[in-house]
Amino acid sequence: MATVLAFHAHPDDEVLMTGGTLARAAAEGHRVVIAVATDHLAAGPHTESPRLRELRASAEVLGAHRVVHLGYADSGHGPVLYPDPPGRTRFARADTEEAAERLAALLREEDADLLLSYDAHGGYGHRDHVKVHQVARRAVELAATPRLLEATMPRETIALTVRLIRVLRIPFRYDPEALRTAYSPRSAITHTLDVRRFARQKRAALAAHRSQVTGNGRLAPVMRTLIRLPAPLFGLLLGREWFTEVALRPAHRPPTAEQRAQ
Structure with missing residues (x-):
């Protein structure tokens, strides 16, 4: 069995980009760990962020074994990057090497076989x-993690999705020019996973992010619509x-405790 570590920017990203993959990996008996760079802001110095609590609920639905927050805001x-909150560093402003070492430490601790990023x-x-992309690329070097898959979507699929959103009259603000250069061309994608049989889990995990579903954020109307869809239609959408595998240079990995004992 392998250990899969999924590194995401914010709670709810784990569902939208990799939820079916993580549910499938867990169902097949692999160890699944979710790490997020940020958790928004906690209500107090000793209070867990509501976003992080929602992430833990989502992770439980997906079958993940562990959730880790790297400590950033x-x-x-x-266009404006606001000042750091007291005692926290906004992730975009974090030192890439320092953040990569935090992630690499987790990769080593888990003896991860595969890292998922963006x-x-x-x-x-x-x-x-x-920043997740940049930090993950460096972390796999530091930890000598064997495989890195970067979550993405075909740009052609994005265009179809936007047309469907218009047909369904879902309120969604987007920049058409930005969408033309977002994600990846289909030719760059190396792995396409069919996770339709995990549609119910993925939909329930998305619903666990209640603050995002009921809030007034940019994606909230889309998320509200998605969790109301019948599972077959949710699975269709x-x-x-999709992932692009990164060609990594061969690196020596120190033997695990089990290997040393043999």
């Missing part, structure tokens, strides 16, 4: 998603997940 949308565009270009 959300960098937000828009493509070079960070999907749709969010500064925290781009979100039943495939």
Whole structure:
């Protein structure tokens, strides 16, 4: 059995980009770990963020075994990167090497066989998603992790999805020019996973992020619509997940405790 570590920018990203893959890996007996760079802001110094609690609920639905927060704050949308909150660093402002070492330490601790992260565009270009790509690339070098798959979507599929959103009259704000360069061309994608049989789990995991579903964020109307869909239709829309495998240089991995004991 393998250990799969999925590194995401924010709670709820784990569902939208990799939820079916993680549910499938867990169902097949693999160890699944979800790490997030940010958890938004906690209500107090000793209080867990509501977003992180929602992530733990989502992870339980997907069958994940562990959730880890790397300790950074959300960098937000828009052109302005606001000052760091007290005692926290916004992820986009974090030192890449330092953040990569945090992730590499987790990869070593878990003896991870595979890291999931994001493509070079960070999907749709969010500064925290781009940072995930950069940090993950460096972390697999530091930890000598054997495989790195970067979650993405075919740009052609994005165009179809936007047309469907228009037909369904779902309120959704987007930049048409940005979508033309977001994610990856189909020719760059190396893995397409059919996860339709995990549609119910993926839909329930998405619903666990209640603050995002009921809030007034940019994706909230889309998320509200998605969790109301019948499982077969949800699976038709979100039943495939795409990845690009990164060619890594061979690296020596120190033997595990089990290997040393043999």
